[in-house]
Amino acid sequence: MQEQKIKPATLIIGIGNTGRNDDGLGWTFTEKIEEMQLPNITCEYRYQLQIEDAQLVSQYETVFFADASHQALPKGFEIKECSLVDHYYFTSHSQSPETILYLAKALYQKEPMAYTIAIAGQDWDFENKLSETAKENLDNVLKEFKNKYF
Amino acid sequence: MSRKITIDPITRVEGHGRVTIHLDDYGQVKDSFFHIVEFRGFERFIQGHPYWEAPVFVQRLCGICPVSHHLAAAKAIDQIVGIDPKDLSPTATKLRRLMHYGQVFQSHALHFFYLASPDLLFGFDAPVDKRNIVAVASEHRDLAIKGITMRRFGQEIIKAVAGKRIHGILTVPGGVHKTITAAERDYFLDGNNIESIDTMIEWTKEVINFMKGYHEKNRKQLDEFAFFPSGHLGMVNDLGELELYDGKLRAKDHEGNIILNDISTDVYQEYFAEAVANWSYMKFPYLKNIGREKGWNRVGPMARLNVCDRIPTTLAEKERQFYLDFSGNKIINSTMYYHWARLIEMLYCAEEMKLLLNDPDLLSGELVRQGKTRNKGIGIIEAPRGTLTHHYEVDDKGMITRCNLIVSTTHNNDAMNEAVKWVAQHVISRHGNITDGMLNQVEVAIRAYDPCLSCATQALGKMSLVAELYNHKGELIDARTKN
Structure with a gap:
């Protein structure tokens, strides 16, 4: 059996809203990973990141933030490393992954390896379904994610 | 010259709103408004x-x-x-x-x-x-x-x-669905x-x-x-x-x-x-x-x-x-x-x-x-x-x-407008230069009420809040946008 490349104690946070078409990409990606029942992986779902998520991410060695992207991406998705930044969004409703990582370091002295997974969507209406483009991008990102991290 | 100040968005509140403060020729506050400009639905x-x-x-x-x-x-x-x-x-x-x-x-x-x-x-x-x-x-x-x-x-x-x-869901008509x-x-x-x-x-x-x-x-x-x-x-x-x-x-x-x-x-x-x-x-x-x-x-x-x-x-x-x-x-x-x-x-x-x-x-x-x-x-x-x-x-x-x-x-709507007016009259009136700290005091006053503007208007889409300063001719002369 191939050795799992991903470190133990990994957290995947799906961000978005499945009721807004392709905004559900982050959640659907996370659900697909959860269905694989891999060891040492915890999956969480958020409409938006909030400040208390700093406490959550501080408990893991590796964290993936999966979200839909309004922007077209060369491969239909993008996985990249994410570093902490001390900026603050003006409301408590939502915070960026970078701010959450900053708070995890400032408050809990933890700095997990972190990545953002952006998956391009095109429909943002009020329906519980993904567009064909979004489905294709989802399949591709799942393949690369599994190849690269497992 | 009279002026109009705009604060947009008001920060660290739930939802988006806008404040406008109207000054007269002498820099006195003539009027102020806390606007919620989201759709009610x-x-x-x-x-x-x-x-x-x-x-x-x-x-x-x-x-x-x-x-x-x-x-x-x-x-x-x-x-x-x-x-x-x-x-x-x-x-x-x-x-x-x-x-x-x-x-x-x-x-x-x-x-x-x-x-x-x-x-x-x-x-x-x-x-x-x-x-x-x-x-x-x-x-x-x-x-x-x-x-x-x-x-x-x-x-x-x-x-x-x-x-x-x-x-999450707890209630059903006439009770709850679980202990x-x-x-x-x-x-x-x-x-x-x-x-x-x-x-x-x-x-x-x-x-x-x-x-x-x-x-x-x-x-x-x-x-x-x-x-x-x-x-x-x-x-x-x-x-x-x-x-x-x-x-x-x-x-x-x-x-x-x-x-x-x-x-x-x-x-x-x-x-x-x-x-x-x-x-x-x-x-x-x-x-x-x-x-x-x-x-x-x-x-x-x-x-x-x-x-x-x-x-x-x-x-x-x-x-x-x-x-x-x-x-x-x-x-x-x-x-x-x-x-x-x-x-x-x-x-x-x-x-x-x-x-x-x-x-x-x-x-x-x-x-x-x-x-x-x-x-x-x-x-x-x-x-x-x-x-x-x-x-x-x-x-x-x-x-x-x-x-x-x-x-x-919504019950606090008048109160928040009164609070803005108080800050406009006591902190901003008569000052030639409106500082960021002064404008923050408008937000401090609103923020104390912990308004939830998305609830209050049942908003659709994204929200935020602005402060604008207008002169006596109604011309926008200063604005702060925080989004």
Whole structure:
């Protein structure tokens, strides 16, 4: 059996809203990973990141933030490393992954390896379904994610 | 030259709003407005849906206070299936109360630690890079950790009872659909996995002590900043005590005289009307017998402590008495006392949660009751931000034909406008240069009310808030946009 490349104690946070078409990409990606029942992986779902998520991410060695992207991406998705930044969004409703990582370091002295997974969507209406483009991008990102991290 | 100032968006509030301040030729404030320019929609969307969808549907009003909308709608829908609040089973009532106290606790924690604490820790006119939780985390780490942990405790209570922290479901028409298990209850009592309810009580006392110390050093500012007379509205139980889930409505004027005497929530329409303005989507509720101009009331923590005779839990009542001592034991009209009152309510909620968590009715008992169906239901609760009304009418097939929501923040609409006016007149008037610190004081005044602008207008899409400065010709000469 191939050795799992991903470190133990990994957290995947799906961000978005499945009721807004392709905004559900982050959640659907996370659900697909959860269905694989891999060891040492915890999956969480958020409409938006909030400040208390700093406490959550501080408990893991590796964290993936999966979200839909309004922007077209060369491969239909993008996985990249994410570093902490001390900026603050003006409301408590939502915070960026970078701010959450900053708070995890400032408050809990933890700095997990972190990545953002952006998956391009095109429909943002009020329906519980993904567009064909979004489905294709989802399949591709799942393949690369599994190849690269497992 | 006269000018107009715009602050947009108002920061560290829930939702988006805009402030405009109009100055005359001499730099004096001529007028000021707190605009909520979002679309109002849920009252209309819900028409044509079956009544049992309402408690789930209305949670989408807000990501911060879905529990409050869920419970207010549930109380209304109970009546449509023939169940008044007093007829609900003890188990259902206690589970709903537990969730409600968890909601108020976490919402107040969010506001105090994440939104308001930078104003108190760094000053009303602190530099912009200090005015956020990131700066609090860097310079007051222990306080920030406690804030996050306390907020999370309330969220965990909600999750245990309703299945999810946001948009979970507890209620069904006439009751609830589940109890909690002994293991779920012990999770909050034993302190093995998360900080216990006893720790929450101790930490809340510590934060109240911080607030007392702050008051001692800054009493003049707290007393005078955005002080203005108004009515105060809240719910009380049959003994006149603070009540958040089900009781009677009481209002007092700025001197403490009763102007609404413990009316049943069923008859709110006989006493309240709602006005509109052409510069805001948020309505302006007021007491009919006093009239539009003077009949508006502040709601929320400070108003609730003003109208009740006492708090039914020991520790919070002791803190209420200390807090009220500063008003000659009468009534408080100073905006900044909202923060202190909010902390006292957190203590009350923590004490109530402890009592409920030790009550065996939470673990078993009758879940649902049904009576003779009706065509109307009115649910009123005290949400974190104040008195929240959900009113539904249905046809004989159970489809909703009418919905009226009076959301807590709308009651504070006039008050927030008064607060903006106070800052404009006392801080901004006559100054040639309008500094960022001055404009932040406008936000400090609004923020004390913890407005939830998305709830108050049932908004669609993204929101934010702006401040604009106009001259006497109506020309925009300065604007601050924060998004």
